[in-house]
């Protein structure tokens with residue numbers, strides 16, 4: 184039977200190329216970023232997100248990640264500026280995380296692996312639809328945000344937070360500083376259609392929040408719990424690509 188790709192030894196990142204040849208391309212993601220190889224580009228402008236909280240639709244465990252999908256049938260939640268030309272529509276966000284706090288991110292910064300990495304996937308409507316955008320080098324833009332675990336402060340009893348609408352821009356860190364490079368989806372088919380915008384400042388999550396992510400199961404509810412952890416692809420060859428920084 185066709186082995187569906189995943190992150191186990193029999194269907195993991197080292198074997199994706201057997202069914203998805205793009206996985207061995209020259210512009211694959213994630214990558215290791217070493218600050219000494221990064222080039223500051225003063226012409227890079229700031230990026231801007233204007234998201235409509237009403238565009239958030241559903242949250243899903245698809246057995247490989249936890250994903251929130253948004254209505255992208257018109258320019259309702261868009262990202263513009265930075266390395267981008269035009270407005271890119273927010274389609275979904277999801278995360279990659281580890282089995283413990285010392286790893287889990289896909290991109291690695293100066294040797295640092297974060298506990299998790301959040302991806303906000305946007306596509307360029309000039310290419311008609313998402314499927315068309317996947318075939319274009321400027322088709323998709325993914326904002327990557329690193330998650331680090333903050334030492335649990337004393338949780339106060341009865342704390343409550345509004346959750347009627349969900350505006351993903353609340354997840355952005357204070358600083359807009361970013362790295363940008365051209366790469367691919369980090370999961371099969373690994374199309375090389377992505378302008379990556381990686382935010383330099385990580386956001387903090389509590390150990391409880393990480394535990395909630397790690398409590399997700401790869402399996403459907405009527406099957407034994409199979410912890411959904413370590414759903415990250417290791418760094419791929421940079422192959423001479425330039426990583427630019429918006430900051431000095």
Ligand SMILES: CN(C)c1nnc([C@H](N)S(N)(=O)=O)s1
Pocket residue numbers: 274275277302304325367368369370371
């Ligand atoms: C088709 N879509 C939305 C995606 N395909 N691969 C995705 C990967 N999870 S990632 N990490 O965003 O490249 S997201």
Ligand SMILES: [Zn+2]
Pocket residue numbers: 277278279302369
């Ligand atoms: Zn991802």
